[in-house]
Amino acid sequence: MRTGLSLLMLVAFLSSFALSAGDPGFDDLAKTPPMGWNSWNKFACNVSETLIKETADAMVATGMKDAGYSYVVIDDCWQVSRDAQGNIVADAARFPSGMKALADYVHSKGLKFGIYSDAGTATCQKRPGSKGFEEKDAKQYAAWGVDYLKYDWCSTEGQDTRTAYTQMSRALRAAGRPIVFSICEWGNTQPWLWAPGVGHLWRTTGDIQDCWDCSQPWGGMGLIHIIDLQAELHPYAGPGHWNDPDMLEVGNGHMTASEYRAHFSFWCLLAAPLMAGNDLRQLTPEIKEILLNKEVIAVDQDSLGMQGRKVFDGGAVEVWMKPLSGTARAVILFNRGSVPAPISVSWEQIGLGPGVEAQIRDLWAKKDLGPFKSRYTATVKPHDVVMLRIQ
Ligand code: GAL
Secondary structure: OHHHHHHHHHHHHHHHHHHHOOOOOHHHOOOOOOEEEEOHHHHOOOOOHHHHHHHHHHHHHOOHHHHOOOEEEOOOOOEEEEOOOOOEEEOOOOOOOOHHHHHHHHHHOOOEEEEEEEOOOEOOOOOEOOOOOHHHHHHHHHHHOOOEEEEEOOOOOOOOHHHHHHHHHHHHHHOOOOOEEEEOOOOOOOHHHHOEOOEOEEEOOOOEOOOOOOEOOOOOEOHHHHHHHHOOOHHHOEOOEEEEOOOOOOOOOOOOHHHHHHHHHHHHHOOOOEEEOOOHHHOOHHHHHHHOOHHHHHHHOOOOOOOOEEEEEOOOEEEEEEEOOOOOEEEEEEEOOOOOEEEEEEOOOOOOOOOOEEEEEEOOOOEEEEEEEOEEEEEEOOOEEEEEEEO
């Protein structure tokens, strides 16, 4: 198993080396998980120049930019057709000033600009896809000033994921502008095995839904299901290549504050990309406190770049741990159940000797709890977490 994994990592490393020939910048673009905002979860096809500009303004005004969020990404539906030369055409009614002007505006705020396309003939909302136009589109994005491309997988009958994503990866590398490449084939072909070096992040599941445990017949799923699907993926993430359990639903209204806190805590423990998916123009203090908790964000952005994993499974209660740089660990005590529960983390579970005296800080209460030996126990509310930094 271990040899197999090392072999896979070696192949991924070598193919990334082959891809990066002539372009030293691409592989350094996401040393920590990308942070930003994406239009899809809240606005779906209802995107416009006004929305993007107001979101960029809000990103600065709310302190999100200062907290590290930088990419403003327009998802599906900004594009309507191709012109006679095959150039992709943006919706002129919704984006009257054009994409270059919009990118300039976003850049003028000190932020980065992202866009969406699809590896097939059409996007998931039936807009033109990039199949057959990869080089042309990549050059166009670079000319507009695009910094981030999310690349979807609808209308791809007969196509191979690795080949298609590698083709766009090469096109982006050749386009002369550093562009973060976000792979979105929903985890169908285990991208964690082939995508390091092709893209900087890859979706691991179907679309997240703004609910605790719902699931949709077409593959959309609630928070709990997404978290469960990440448990085995920790060996595959690291600086420059991240598992992406999808964009955040924090603040979209259908979960409770403690469920959103659990959602955000897990994304940070998993070293997931942090792409807010709510309306930043209407941030309530409660949601702001979640999205802007700098100590929790620091867990996500830790330079070691290790993804956290489950170290104890007790059914309704779980313990997860992420090693941090230095000798620290981030720990989540997770109560999935419907009644309050005491949850313990033992030093053994997180690789500390039993006699070690460790300092513990509660990252949501923002309080030092003092030194503890052997274990720490807290009562956790239902559908909630206690998140600790243990050193
Ligand atoms: C899905 C993708 C979503 C969103 C949507 C747009 O395939 O997973 O995140 O991009 O397409 O149509």
